[in-house]
Amino acid sequence: MQPIRITEIPQHLGEEVLIQGWLYHKRSSGAIQFLLLRDGSGLMQAIVLKSNSAAFQVAEGLAQESSLRVWGQARADKRAPTGYELEISRFELVQLAHDYPIAPKEHGPGFLMDHRHLWIRSPKQAALLRVRHEVLQGMRDFFHQRGFIATESPILTPAAVEGTTTLFPVDYFGDQAYLSQSGQLYLEATAAALGLVYWIGPAFRAEQSKTRKHLTEFWMCEAEMAFYDHQMNMQLQEELVKYLLERLLKQRAAELETLERNTASLQKVLSEPFARITYAEALELLAEQGLPLEWGDDFGAPHEEVLGQHFQRPVFIEKMPAAMKAFYMEPDPQNPELVLAADLIAPEGYGELIGGSQRISDLEMLERKLQEFQLPREPYEWYLDLRRYGSVPHSGFGIGVERTVAWIAGAKHLRECIPFPRQLHRIYP
């Protein structure tokens, strides 16, 4: 008999089916035992009656997370937690588990993180990982549908991309190399080769960050578009985020339900355009809200919170002072003190989702900027080549995978939005 997955049960009511999975939880009441099974796709209740003595005996000896194959009749039953249950006729115990460490009760974050390899089996964590899958698959589909080429940037890099954030050093046959903090510069090269490109890959930041919004190893989806200006860039970002939201609300409603996500605020985001304000307007708004900033100051967590609260939807903040952003950003033709960059701030306190900008295409200006930012020229020679040979206006952005997952899923902490998070002083398991 071909096994079916728990999510397929509604299509097999009244049939004898085979489910392969693990025991999530067990209850018993005299002549009946209730087994809560999980198979990776979902949870479902199975029952064993005492009249089936062979199966009943096996069920009595089962402990949490024992692996098994069960055969039985699938049916609808209002008393079952998911509305469906399986009356077991036969068992095959694959492996009997003993003393599973994670009990069906509350645990502290330290304990759960030490057992992350097992924690991901619990319903909410598994749901988060399915949401993550859908977000990543959505990104791939979105770009593929628009004719973007999926490409790659190197993880081992010879120099800092932006020269600012702390990097993880790696010994590279005696030379100093670093784990990449962004694939952007390389994407600019592939965009000049392929036109429209994107990649999804890890980024590494050795910041001593210790907050729920940061990981030392996280995933970014970065896109780079030849002949795109700043406005087209923001438009594409908005379309991507809305596509992901719409897809998740449709395809992963069950997971969002498991996660107890209030989807009304997400639905609302779909119904209207994202807010767009300039850095100068943001400063005015923040001053009105009692959080004044000096010109040139970057936003902190409380400022992002206030902006998100004010708009109740994602908000682009564009045209920041050039000095507070990266060297490669195109100056605003209206005011060269500003750059054609935009950050997309998520609502509900989830922080910065996207950072993007139009890139400098003029060779002389880029050379000048390297000097202003006191960056060495040699490591960037190849990057300058892109401005020597067929330079075009181009733009791009990077969207944080975990932050997108956290926002859509309503997760409190980024560490739950990646299978094995890497955090300050935590690299086990």
Next chain:
RNA sequence: UCCUCGGUAGCUCAAUUGGCAGAGCGAUCGGCUGUUAACCGAUAGGUUGCUGGUUCGAGUCCAGCCCGAGGAGCCA
């Protein structure tokens, strides 16, 4: 790196002014004819993070260290 809080059974937590180390969950055994983190009874389970100090006596007070959590800065 800075600020705040914490570390007691496998887990989540109690323990009065410094005076016999406790409960629930989990585990094990038994009971219960539809459970919803089922319920009822029993059993096992401890170097109170580490080192030193004060004291007749320290889980409790003091000092140092280690580890964890939350927040800040930085960013995606």
